[in-house]
Amino acid sequence: MTKQLIMYSRSSGCPMMTLAKRVLEDYNIPYHEIFIDRDNIARQRVEEWTGFLSVPTLVIANPGELTPYEPPAYLPKGDTPRGVNRGAMITEPNIKELTDWLIQHHLITEISEA
Numbered sequence: 001m002t003k004q005l006i007m008y009s010r011s012s013g014c015p016m017m018t019l020a021k022r023v024l025e026d027y028n029i030p031y032h033e034i035f036i037d038r039d040n041i042a043r044q045r046v047e048e049w050t051g052f053l054s055v056p057t058l059v060i061a062n063p064g065e066l067t068p069y070e071p072p073a074y075l076p077k078g079d080t081p082r083g084v085n086r087g088a089m090i091t092e093p094n095i096k097e098l099t100d101w102l103i104q105h106h107l108i109t110e111i112s113e114a
Helices: 015-026 040-050 095-104
Strands: 004-009 032-035 057-061 089-093
Touching: 004 015, 004 040, 015 095, 032 089, 040 057, 089 095
Parallel strands: 004 032
Antiparallel strands: 004 057, 057 089
């Protein structure tokens, strides 16, 4: 894979982070996790990208980088980022939104029945 998956999250869990981690584990997809409550730069990035401190925010990045490989699609100020496929970024996705996004980025080829 020429790209890497980065997941911005918090050290305290939430249902959306648990769901995303379960999907990534089910498909055996490696990812780098960054905790926005421990890293002020990461916190600022997520707030700038989403307008909120929304986690999980998942991005496809170039190797060794922590930001999307391309600018995420525009999100109007105040709009919820939840489940919105923004190209190289998705925030708070449900299972279908996440698996569709993973297929789009060639991290999986099909949806598992597991």
